[in-house]
Structures are given as C-alpha cells and as structure tokens.
Amino acid sequence: MSVGGAIYPPLNQRPVKNTIVLFDVDETLSKSRQLAKPEMLQLLSELRHKVVIGYVGGSDLSKQQEQLGTPEIPVTALFDFCFPENGLGAYRMGEKLQGTSFIEWIGEEKYKLLVKWILHYIADLDLPIKRGTFIEFRNGMINVSPVGRNATIAERNAFNAYDTTHHIRTTMISELHKAFPDIGLTYSVGGQISFDVFPTGWDKRYCLNHVEADKQRADGVDFKTVHFFGDKTEKGGNDYELYSDPRTIGHAVKDPEDTYRQLKELMATF
Ligand SMILES: [Mg+2]
Numbered sequence: 001m002s003v004g005g006a007i008y009p010p011l012n013q014r015p016v017k018n019t020i021v022l023f024d025v026d027e028t029l030s031k032s033r034q035l036a037k038p039e040m041l042q043l044l045s046e047l048r049h050k051v052v053i054g055y056v057g058g059s060d061l062s063k064q065q066e067q068l069g070t071p072e073i074p075v076t077a078l079f080d081f082c083f084p085e086n087g088l089g090a091y092r093m094g095e096k097l098q099g100t101s102f103i104e105w106i107g108e109e110k111y112k113l114l115v116k117w118i119l120h121y122i123a124d125l126d127l128p129i130k131r132g133t134f135i136e137f138r139n140g141m142i143n144v145s146p147v148g149r150n151a152t153i154a155e156r157n158a159f160n161a162y163d164t165t166h167h168i169r170t171t172m173i174s175e176l177h178k179a180f181p182d183i184g185l186t187y188s189v190g191g192q193i194s195f196d197v198f199p200t201g202w203d204k205r206y207c208l209n210h211v212e213a214d215k216q217r218a219d220g221v222d223f224k225t226v227h228f229f230g231d232k233t234e235k236g237g238n239d240y241e242l243y244s245d246p247r248t249i250g251h252a253v254k255d256p257e258d259t260y261r262q263l264k265e266l267m268a269t270f
Contacts, residue, residue, distance in 0.1 A: 008048050011080055011093070011214075011221050016051040016270045020081070020211060020223050021263075022248075024204070024230035024239050025057035028259050030067045040260060041068075041078065047263065050270050052221060054081030056207045056228075058238055060139070061089060087207030088140040097210060101139050105199050110183065114197075117179055121172060122146055128162060129155060141198035146172065151193060160192040169195050204230075204242035227251060227266065229259050 008014075023029050029044075030036035047053055057064050061075070061084040069075035074094070076082050082091040090097040103111060115135060122134050122144075131148035143149070146168050147159040163169055173187040173195060186202070189195045208226070215222035226248045230239025233252040243250035251266070253259045 008080075010219060011052050012219055014051050015049075018222055018224040019227070020052040020054060020221075020225070021047060021227040021266075022081075022083075022207070022211075022229070022242075023053075023055045023259070024228075024232070025055055025064055025067060027231040027255055028229055028239075028253055029055065030256055034067065036068050037256065040256060043260060043263060043267075044078065047267060048080065050267065052080045052223070054079050054083060054207070054211075056083040056087060056204050056242070058086055058204075060084050061091075081207075081210065083207040083210065085140045086202060086204050087210055088202070090207070090210045092210070092214075102141055102198060103137075106183075114180065114183070114185075117176075118144055121175065125168065125172075127168070128158070131155060136194075140202060141196050143194050143196050144172075145194035147193050149194065156192045163193075204239060205245055208242075208245070208247055225249065229253055229263065231255065 026032045029040060044053060055064065055068070061082065064082065064084055065075045068078060076091045076094045080093060083089070088101065089099045106114070118135060122130075125146055127147060129147065129151075131150040133149040134145055136143040136145070136149055145151075146163075147155065151159060159168075169189050173189070176185075176187060176197075184200050185197055186200045187195055187197055211223050211226060214220040228239075228242050228248045229251045230237075230243050231253050232239040233243040233250060234240060242248060243252065251262055253262060
C-alpha cells in the first residue's frame with residue numbers, strides 16, 4: 001500500500017524547513033470514532049513529503065490506531081509524531097519517547113490528600129442515588145463522578161438532570177479550589193456524570209514540550225512554525241488552548257472535509 005510503504009526524508013531534510021503540521025483526530029482527521037477516509041490518508045502522505053506531521057489526541061494510542069491505522073499499518077508509521085493523551089505519550093518516527101503520568105507529577109502524598117478529600121466529600125453528598133467507581137484513576141488524570149461511573153444510561157440521564165438544577169459538580173469544583181488553592185490542578189466538566197482533574201497546562205499544549213525539545217537531538221529539528229488543525233477551537237473546547245497558543249498558527253475546521261479543503265490550500269503555499 002502506497003501510504004504505508006512510502007519512504008519519507010528524515011525530519012531535518014523535509015523541503016519545507018523548521019515546520020510541523022499538527023492535527024486533532026476526532027472530527028478533524030476522521031468523524032468521531034470512525035475511520036479516516038483513504039483520501040485523507042493519501043493527502044497526509046503527500047504532506048509528509050514536504051513537512052513534518054503529527055497528530056495530538058486526547059485518548060490513548062489504541063483508539064487512534066483504530067481510527068487512523070489499519071491491521072497492517074501502525075498509526076505510528078503514518079505520522080512523524082504521534083501524541084496520544086495530549087502528548088503525555090509520544091512517538092517520534094515510530095520510536096517511543098519518554099512520557100509522564102498524573103501520579104508521577106502529583107506524587108503519592110499529595111494524591112492521598114486529594115483522594116481523601118474527594119471521597120469524604122462524595123460520602124457526605126446527599127444524592128437521590130449513588131452507584132460505584134467515584135474516582136477513576138487514569139494515566140494523565142483522574143475522573144471524578146459523584147454518582148459513580150457504574151451508573152446505567154438511565155441513571156446517568158437522571159443524575160445529569162439533577163446536576164443541572166442542583167449544580168453538584170460545579171459546587172464540588174469550587175470547594176476543591178478552596179480546599180487546594182495551590183495544587184496546580186484544572187477541573188474540567190465533561191460528559192454527563194463526571195469531571196476530569198489534571199495538572200494545569202496538560203491540555204493539547206502539552207505536546208509542544210516534545211516539539212520544542214526536538215532541537216536537542218542530533219537529528220532533531222528546531223521547529224519555528226507550528227500549524228495546528230482542530231475542530232473544537234472555541235473557548236471551552238479541547239482544541240482551544242493549542243489553537244490560541246502564540247506558538248501555533250491555528251486552523252479552525254468544521255469537519256474532516258473542511259480539514260481536507262483547508263489543508264490543500266495550505267499545501268499550495270508550500
Ligand atoms: Mg476534535
């Protein structure tokens with residue numbers, strides 16, 4: 001297959017110098033939880049002959065392998081840089097780079113204080129129902145759910161309606177801010193029943209650490225121009241921070257078709 005079998009110049013020998021083009025995955029390269037179209041992969045392959053390319057996605061590598069890779073072609077062969085989990089995981093030309101984790105960052109002692117506080121708070125919450133798994137421990141964050149992640153779909157809907165009138169999650173977050181004013185955590189409400197807790201700055205901007213560190217390698221590149229394509233670029237969206245970061249040139253897209261169109265325009269300027 002031409003996409004996977006193509007030979008690309010080393011990163012520091014791409015024709016358009018010191019430039020990387022980064023992409024969000026969901027709704028930017030492929031429809032949510034669906035496969036990327038062959039035309040998109042073909043265009044990315046053409047792009048890769050000119051510049052360094054990478055993706056940055058919130059979920060882990062296995063999800064991106066499903067959406068962008070094939071059983072024969074690992075996703076790490078399709079991009080120069082792969083940044084699962086916003087770059088907490090990182091691959092360069094298929095090689096795994098040093099990553100990091102939430103627990104490494106926060107440390108056991110501080111984490112215990114946080115977990116104790118959260119479980120006490122939830123224990124004292126008077127909700128119509130409670131289920132199980134109030135804290136889910138993930139590599140780059142914890143996810144906190146007052147009703148519990150074991151809730152069924154009907155129970156999730158019921159909690160969400162209750163939360164809309166009683167502000168359970170937003171109140172809990174403001175209490176967390178008061179209890180841990182200097183802990184350096186960001187609390188992000190998403191979905192129906194939970195909120196995420198992660199170190200401030202560990203959004204998609206995190207991947208720029210790896211991009212900027214590349215110049216320290218013998219075969220590395222001093223990236224001066226960083227393009228970023230994303231669909232959730234409005235404030236509150238998960239592409240907003242990287243899109244609006246002064247270190248990037250942001251491209252807001254509506255969907256993968258729009259990405260394809262805008263990318264062709266950009267490539268015409270290379
Ligand atoms: Mg997206």
